[in-house]
Amino acid sequence: MESDLDPELDLVLTREVNAPRELLYDCWTTPEHLVHWFVPKPHKVTACRLDVRVGGACDTTFDVDGAIMENRGVYLEVVPNEKLVFTDTYTEGWKPAPEPFMTAIVTFEDIGNGRTRYTAVARHRSREAAAQHAAMGFHEGWGTVAEQLEEYAQALTR
Template sequence: MTHIVENFDSKLDLVFERDVDIAPELIWAAWTKPEHLVHWFTPVPWKTLEAECDVRPGGLFRSVMAGPNGERHENIGTYLEVVAHRRLCWTDALGPGYRPTSNAFVTAVVSMEPLPGGGTRYIACARHKDEATVQAHIAMGFKDGWGKALDQLVAYMKTQSGSLS
């Protein structure tokens, strides 16, 4: 890890970091506009069927994912922190309006740092409630899955750079 993530706990947090050749504004649009999110959010062969993004603290972050064998997973959470083009933080431990949920799995922080000469340092930190949840996320393929999803985000957004409005 070349970047320090604040309050990082090696027993409870997983970090994914990569420099990519698109601007933070494109990554931001990919994360905050449902019409973009559905194209890249889950690594193939999974698909994102639906997404809702009320991008404000306390606002809804929702996705519905489908697996290749008919699996279906709905994730409902809320945004905790929103810093345009730089940082998003959300959790499934709370729902919209900061209402507690019963299925807490992860609090995620995605940072987008502009690089000199263009591009973005993309840093995603997945924070977990306990070591068992960390191990479950690793078993699900955290690094590979988040890497594939980022590859899909970059490829998709390179085709969308003229449609960010």
Template sequence: MTDIDPRLDLTLDRVIRAPRDVVWRAWTDPAQLAQWWVPAPTVARVEKLDVRPGGAFVTSMSDDGSAFVPHTDGVFLVVDDGARIVFSNAIDSSWHPASPEPVAMTAEIVFDEHPDGTEYRVVVRHADPATRDRHEQLGFFDGWGAVTQALAALAESRAA
């Protein structure tokens, strides 16, 4: 994990009571990712999930389960199998510069061993303090907290 700059970065930490490989699969299997990637009752659809450096990460979301709109369109920058995923939406899945709106970011997800399962850490990095603050005001902690809770519930149910 790289250093955290509180002026630019938002973080979330949680212990998930499931083995690291189970949590990793929930992130890297499209069917599992779709179950937790957006806060309920909104549903996600995984369009592309090529979990390798340079691979596409594209999802859409729907409030009614039928009309889907774009959600995530980015690329994976770093994939350390079973340990770390870094992706960004600043470059879209076709490798073109993306619009900075609504919030351009780079997210680092770290999966570490923990006596109770997996230590799960999210660091979302922003270009400047204003963008970081905007992301926080848009509901970073509620949104990422809700999806992390859903990820934990899925992984813990699979580990039981």
């Protein structure tokens, strides 16, 4: 995937996570898990509906400092334990979204000893949207979320 990254449109976060990729994938695809780590604390996920299949809903609702934010989208590609691609360009039923923001590509690569190379790419339609997302704190926010994911996944294995 690295060869098709556009530095003007794509924001990338890569981490080595001390958890097996199958468990990380489960945390990404199971609402009961996702609500515990998906937004930087103290913010929280208040609702989650995941229909993990191409065209299936990828809907989350967040409470950010008392403001409710709905994020509706669909899955574009699902490769169990390896890759998830979802977008807010469309909603369930392939209905175009009025103000799409990004497409996310999340990959899980086994690097041995129960560790995973976790990569999240936020792909944008324009330089302006990518710059806006970077200014909103993409790297800090998604980095915090990766840490929360690792902590949550490790707690599941104890």
